[in-house]
Structure formats: structure tokens, C-alpha cells
Amino acid sequence: MxxxxxxxxxxxxxxxxxxxxxxxxxxxxxxxxxxxxxxxxxxxxxxxxxxxxxxxxxxxxxxxxxxxxxxxxxxxxxxxxxxxxxxxxxxxxxxxxxxxxxxxxxxxxxxxxxxxxxxxxxxxxxxxxxxxxxxxxxxxxxxxxxxxxxxxxxxxxxxxxxxxxxxxxxxxxxxTPADNARHVAALCLVRAMHEVAYARSTPTENFDPSILEFVMFIFKRLAVYDNDVYRASLKNGSIAVISRVTAFQTQRFALDLFAFKARIFALRECLLYFCVCFQESHYWVNKALEEDILLSFVLCFSLIKKCDSFSPKIGSILEEPLILILQILWCYTKCYLSVDPY
Structure with missing residues (x-):
């Protein structure tokens, strides 16, 4: 050593x-x-x-x-x-x-x-x-x-x-594995779930939201970078994991400027991943809706209103993907009877 x-x-x-x-x-x-x-x-x-x-x-x-x-x-x-x-x-x-x-x-x-x-x-x-x-x-x-x-x-x-x-x-x-990118992406999903579990079991001041920001940063870019990684991540239950991370990031915890920015940027990575998934198939929309993702989206909009008091214009990085997601959801509710946002 x-x-x-x-x-x-x-x-x-x-x-x-x-x-x-x-x-x-x-x-x-x-x-x-x-x-x-x-x-x-x-x-x-x-x-x-x-x-x-x-x-x-x-x-x-x-x-x-x-x-x-x-x-x-x-x-x-x-x-x-x-x-x-x-x-x-x-x-x-x-x-x-x-x-x-x-x-x-x-x-x-x-x-x-x-x-x-x-x-x-x-x-x-x-x-x-x-x-x-x-x-x-x-x-x-x-x-x-x-x-x-x-x-x-x-x-x-x-x-x-x-x-x-x-x-x-x-x-x-x-x-080390032959499917290296899949392995790193899978580790990111595991780490994300453990971070959420850890945050819920420890005092608020002991949790650093920048960790989730980093996990989502690497995961989303690997998934977008390689289509095989994206497919594998979906099979590994990424929709459920990212939905839970999104829900956690919209909940209340101690805020300073650094923590708030980390929280917003982690949410942005989650939303961008949903944009990719939702544009592909209504099946992933249903999966996210089963995880009560609509409530998280509503809470995201309330976070945007708080952004300017911490850092001007930072809320805009959430607004664009959120609007795109809601447009996709609206289209699916018109085209697919199986998609029910209520």
C-alpha cells in the first residue's frame, strides 16, 4: 500500500x-x-x-x-x-x-x-x-x-x-470488465442510491449534495456518449433510480450557495437524462410516472423561483429541460391512452 x-x-x-x-x-x-x-x-x-x-x-x-x-x-x-x-x-x-x-x-x-x-x-x-x-x-x-x-x-x-x-x-x-462503460455507469447508479440512503439516515449538515452532482454528471454523460451504455442503464433500472434521486434533490435540506448550486446542477443532469428517455418511448414515461415523478417536476419549478435569491439566472438551467419534459408528457397523453399523468 x-x-x-x-x-x-x-x-x-x-x-x-x-x-x-x-x-x-x-x-x-x-x-x-x-x-x-x-x-x-x-x-x-x-x-x-x-x-x-x-x-x-x-x-x-x-x-x-x-x-x-x-x-x-x-x-x-x-x-x-x-x-x-x-x-x-x-x-x-x-x-x-x-x-x-x-x-x-x-x-x-x-x-x-x-x-x-x-x-x-x-x-x-x-x-x-x-x-x-x-x-x-x-x-x-x-x-x-x-x-x-x-x-x-x-x-x-x-x-x-x-x-x-x-x-x-x-x-x-x-x-476492468470488457464492457467498461456499462460497468462505470452501473457503479454510478449504485452509488446514487447509496448516497440517497445515506443522506436520509444522517444529519442534514453531514450530507454534501455535490456528491450526487458528480455521480449524475458522469452517469448522464456516459449514457449519452454510448448508446449501448444507455440501453444497459435502462435495463439496470435507471428510470427508477434517477426518479428517486430527482425526488430527493427537490426535498428540503440545509442550503448555502455552494450546496444549492450542487443541488441544482445534479437536478439538471437528472432532467436531461429524462429528456433522452422520454423522447424514445412512452414506456419510460410510464415508468417515471409510476415513481411519482410529476410531483418532483412541480417541486423543481418551485426551486427555480428560489434560485435568483442565491445566484441570478441559475434557475434557467432547470427551466429548459423541464419545459421540454412537460411538452413530451402532454404529447404522450394525447397519443397514448396508456400514459396517465393523473
Missing amino acids: FFLTEDEKTILSGIRGHSLIELEQFIAMSPTNALDVWRSFWPEVVGILTKIKLAVKLDDERIASLSFQDHLDDTVLPIWTYIDTMLMMVPVSESRDISHLLATTPDFLSHLAHAYLATIVPVATPQNPSSGSPLSTMEAFTRIGRVTNRLYLDLIETENDVESENLLKSFISVS
């Missing part, structure tokens, strides 16, 4: 004797400093990532190794906490340059996918006490998720289709 050396811990606590606060001040002085800082420490960080990747590969069960799960605090969490923290320091004006640097670094996307698979194992719940350190697992998963979300969104905004597609391919390539 891999552990960080003292030198590596020093690298993660502050590059070459600089604290994170000092680095933040240095970056704030000039946006061009951001790239200089990243390039100066990046070789050491990539070296640490490579050691972690090799450690995971050496385990008999690469994804669900209990020994690896027991040592997340000493392995996965520090490095991705550092990368996430540094990304948060970078001004928006420099964000795309940093994302391009990450996406084009040899093996970085593979490192990201390895870390994702190492932490996608469901967290412990009263019904499933399978992990001895659920909160650290959740934190590592969240850190990795924030890096992935930031990276993907930056690439999409710059219309860099090649690098954004490579990000998805990396998540597929590191998985």
Missing part, C-alpha cells in the same frame, strides 16, 4: 516552502502567475499521482480493496484536496488555461479516473456498514468530483471536443 512520504506531504502542504495562502496571494497579484505556479509544481504532483495509480493496480481488487479504502486519508484525499484547492484559487480568466494544462498532461485523465473508481464504492449506511471511514470516503469523492466538473465544464465552454471526449474515455478505459 502506498503512503505519502514526508517530502511528498511537504509538496502538498505548500510548494517549495510556500503556504497555500502565499500561493493564493501570488496568483492574485497577477492572473498570469497562475500558470507559472501550476507548471512549477506539476511534475512533482504528477509523480505522486503515478505512485497512487500503481498502488491501486497492485491491489487484488482494484476498485473495492478494503486496504485501500481504509487508507483514503493517506492516499487519494491529500493529492486531490490539493489540486481542488489550487483550482479554487485560480481566477476565472485563467481557468481554461489550467484545465487545458491538466487535460493535456500525459496520464492525468487516467489518474483522475483511477481515483474516481477507488472512491465510487458506496459509503457506509446503517443498512450497509461496508466502509469504516464513510465521511473521508465522501470527502475524497467530492474533491475528485469538483476537479472533474470544473475540468469538463471548462473544456465544453472552450468547445474543446477532443479533450472533453478524452475525459469520458479515460473513465471507461481504467475499468
Whole structure:
């Protein structure tokens, strides 16, 4: 099992004797400093990532190794906490340059996918006490998720289709079964259900909605990216799972700006997936209606009204898919007697 050396811990606590606060001040002085800082420490960080990747590969069960799960605090969490923290320091004006640097670094996307698979194992719940350190697992998963979300969104905004597609391919390539993409998508569905179960069994302040945002982010994009994955996800009961996640995300829990945004973006991924399913067949409409999805859609509209008080215009990302879904439902009620929204 891999552990960080003292030198590596020093690298993660502050590059070459600089604290994170000092680095933040240095970056704030000039946006061009951001790239200089990243390039100066990046070789050491990539070296640490490579050691972690090799450690995971050496385990008999690469994804669900209990020994690896027991040592997340000493392995996965520090490095991705550092990368996430540094990304948060970078001004928006420099964000795309940093994302391009990450996406084009040899093996970085593979490192990201390895870390994702190492932490996608469901967290412990009263019904499933399978992990001895659920909160650290959740934190590592969240850190990795924030890096992935930031990276993907930056690439999409710059219309860099090649690098954004490579990000998805990396998540597929590191998985062991022959049907890799299906396996990762199935893990996402399992994780989503466990997150909802965990959230309902723990105090509100202990649940981070950004975890569900990340799960849905990867799942929906894999399903849209590959038609075989989409078909397999439907057979795995994705409509029921996504319906329950949607219902949970429309319920009340503690809100700050970060949590609210994570909640809205996770809902958006769910709604976009429904748009794909509902346009294909009225059968999936009926499946969703059986899960009482109409109530969730109504609650989504009430959430949109609250959005402006937290972040102007953020509600618009829900409004478009919601309107499309309701238009589809209306058409089906006219064409298919078996579809009953009441």
C-alpha cells in the first residue's frame, strides 16, 4: 500500500516552502502567475499521482480493496484536496488555461479516473456498514468530483471536443470488465442510491449534495456518449433510480450557495437524462410516472423561483429541460391512452 512520504506531504502542504495562502496571494497579484505556479509544481504532483495509480493496480481488487479504502486519508484525499484547492484559487480568466494544462498532461485523465473508481464504492449506511471511514470516503469523492466538473465544464465552454471526449474515455478505459462503460455507469447508479440512503439516515449538515452532482454528471454523460451504455442503464433500472434521486434533490435540506448550486446542477443532469428517455418511448414515461415523478417536476419549478435569491439566472438551467419534459408528457397523453399523468 502506498503512503505519502514526508517530502511528498511537504509538496502538498505548500510548494517549495510556500503556504497555500502565499500561493493564493501570488496568483492574485497577477492572473498570469497562475500558470507559472501550476507548471512549477506539476511534475512533482504528477509523480505522486503515478505512485497512487500503481498502488491501486497492485491491489487484488482494484476498485473495492478494503486496504485501500481504509487508507483514503493517506492516499487519494491529500493529492486531490490539493489540486481542488489550487483550482479554487485560480481566477476565472485563467481557468481554461489550467484545465487545458491538466487535460493535456500525459496520464492525468487516467489518474483522475483511477481515483474516481477507488472512491465510487458506496459509503457506509446503517443498512450497509461496508466502509469504516464513510465521511473521508465522501470527502475524497467530492474533491475528485469538483476537479472533474470544473475540468469538463471548462473544456465544453472552450468547445474543446477532443479533450472533453478524452475525459469520458479515460473513465471507461481504467475499468476492468470488457464492457467498461456499462460497468462505470452501473457503479454510478449504485452509488446514487447509496448516497440517497445515506443522506436520509444522517444529519442534514453531514450530507454534501455535490456528491450526487458528480455521480449524475458522469452517469448522464456516459449514457449519452454510448448508446449501448444507455440501453444497459435502462435495463439496470435507471428510470427508477434517477426518479428517486430527482425526488430527493427537490426535498428540503440545509442550503448555502455552494450546496444549492450542487443541488441544482445534479437536478439538471437528472432532467436531461429524462429528456433522452422520454423522447424514445412512452414506456419510460410510464415508468417515471409510476415513481411519482410529476410531483418532483412541480417541486423543481418551485426551486427555480428560489434560485435568483442565491445566484441570478441559475434557475434557467432547470427551466429548459423541464419545459421540454412537460411538452413530451402532454404529447404522450394525447397519443397514448396508456400514459396517465393523473
